[in-house]
Amino acid sequence: MSATSTxxxxxxxxxxxxxxHPGRWxxxxxxxxxxxxxxxxxxxxxxxxxxxxxDNAFSAPVLSGAKNTLILTxxxxxxxxxxxxxxxxxRLSPNPVLSGGAWIYVWFFRAVPRVVLLILFGNLxxxxxxxxxxxxxxxxxxxxFGLSLDGRFLSVDANTIxxxxxxxxxxxxxxxxxxxxxxxxxxxxxxxxxxTEAAQALGMSRGRLMRRIVLPQAMRVIVPPTGNETIAMxxxxxxxxxxxxxxxxxxxxxxxxxxxxxxxxxxAACLWxxxxxxxxxxxxHFLERRFxxxxxxxxxxxxxxxxxxxxxxxxxxxSEDA
Numbered sequence: 102m103s104a105t106s107t108x109x110x111x112x113x114x115x116x117x118x119x120x121x122h123p124g125r126w127x128x129x130x131x132x133x134x135x136x137x138x139x140x141x142x143x144x145x146x147x148x149x150x151x152x153x154x155x156d157n158a159f160s161a162p163v164l165s166g167a168k169n170t171l172i173l174t175x176x177x178x179x180x181x182x183x184x185x186x187x188x189x190x191x192r193l194s195p196n197p198v199l200s201g202g203a204w205i206y207v208w209f210f211r212a213v214p215r216v217v218l219l220i221l222f223g224n225l226x227x228x229x230x231x232x233x234x235x236x237x238x239x240x241x242x243x244x245x246f247g248l249s250l251d252g253r254f255l256s257v258d259a260n261t262i263x264x265x266x267x268x269x270x271x272x273x274x275x276x277x278x279x280x281x282x283x284x285x286x287x288x289x290x291x292x293x294x295x296x297t298e299a300a301q302a303l304g305m306s307r308g309r310l311m312r313r314i315v316l317p318q319a320m321r322v323i324v325p326p327t328g329n330e331t332i333a334m335x336x337x338x339x340x341x342x343x344x345x346x347x348x349x350x351x352x353x354x355x356x357x358x359x360x361x362x363x364x365x366x367x368x369a370a371c372l373w374x375x376x377x378x379x380x381x382x383x384x385x386h387f388l389e390r391r392f393x394x395x396x397x398x399x400x401x402x403x404x405x406x407x408x409x410x411x412x413x414x415x416x417x418x419x420s421e422d423a
Contacts, residue, residue: 150365157356158369166352167373170338173269173348177338178331180274185281190311192286203282210279216340219272223344225263269341269348277334284326288319320392328385332378339370349373 143149157163191203210218292315300310339350350370357366 148364149368150362153360153362154365154369154372157360157366158353158372160356162347162352163349163356163369163373166347166349167377169266169347170335170349171377173266173273173338173341173346174331174334176270177273177277178334180270181277181281181330181334182327184274184278186285186316188278188282189285189289192282193289207279207282210276211283213276215272215276215337216343218276219269219340220343222263222268222272223265225268265341265344265346269338269344269346272344273334273337273341277330280330281327284323284330285319288322289315291322292318324388324392325385328381328388331385332381335377335381336374 188203188206191199192207194200194203289311296314296318297310300314305313338348341348342351342354345351353366353370353373354363357363
């Protein structure tokens with residue numbers, strides 16, 4: 102009898118017993134029980150008033166508010182991301198004036214709550230009744246030389262410019278730019294400095310280096326928190342009710358206050374935000390998968406899938422060989 106056959110017989114005599122995890126079964130049963138209780142509450146509790154929610158959650162004002170929420174989210178994130186990239190590059194600049202100015206901006210807008218910023222921008226008309234565009238210090242020059250000079254080219258009423266939408270957009274976008282600056286800075290810092298040095302040795306300018314080398318690789322680090330910030334922005338649009346601006350939550354709250362059915366409208370608000378954020382989470386998933394191609398994590402995931410496929414095919418191949 103050969104050594105190989107002896108090893109095969111010894112391996113055949115081993116009877117592997119899988120490890121039992123009773124705690125997992127108990128936890129699973131508890132989760133199923135709590136889920137069933139929650140669904141039973143949703144179906145049987147009359148306080149939800151699903152019929153009232155169905156009749157009012159898709160009315161014309163609510164749909165208009167949902168559109169305003171999406172527009173506000175998209176514009177605030179576009180401005181926030183663009184300004185955040187500029188601030189991140191400034192933070193990493195060797196120029197102390199640029200890096201210091203960017204740090205002060207990030208420090209201020211991260212320290213002040215967004216609801217305070219929204220109320221502040223909603224009342225900026227207190228500073229100036231109108232905004233003038235023209236020659237600076239025209240009045241001082243006229244007084245100095247005794248002239249009658251009016252250097253204004255354009256004069257606009259502050260209430261015309263600072264509408265509720267503009268105030269809400271400024272408050273959300275400028276605040277978001279501070280957070281995006283830190284996210285982009287972390288993504289840029291994650292790139293190996295050797296690639297930057299090699300690109301500079303080839304004569305690349307700093308702007309081209311950022312566009313062609315650094316930012317495409319940094320997207321793998323930037324995309325996941327940016328997706329989270331986008332989802333958070335959808336929810337933070339509810340704060341613009343303090344401006345006020347007629348977004349989704351404002352319209353639902355108005356229906357609840359008018360009909361004295363506030364709780365069902367709060368439930369409708371939860372369902373609306375769940376639907377919007379779920380769509381955004383799906384988009385975030387595909388973006389993360391796209392920008393993580395070629396990385397170790399995606400390669401390991403592909404290897405695990407291939408290994409699982411080989412394991413499922415192994416018995417079939419064994420039976421064919423037999």
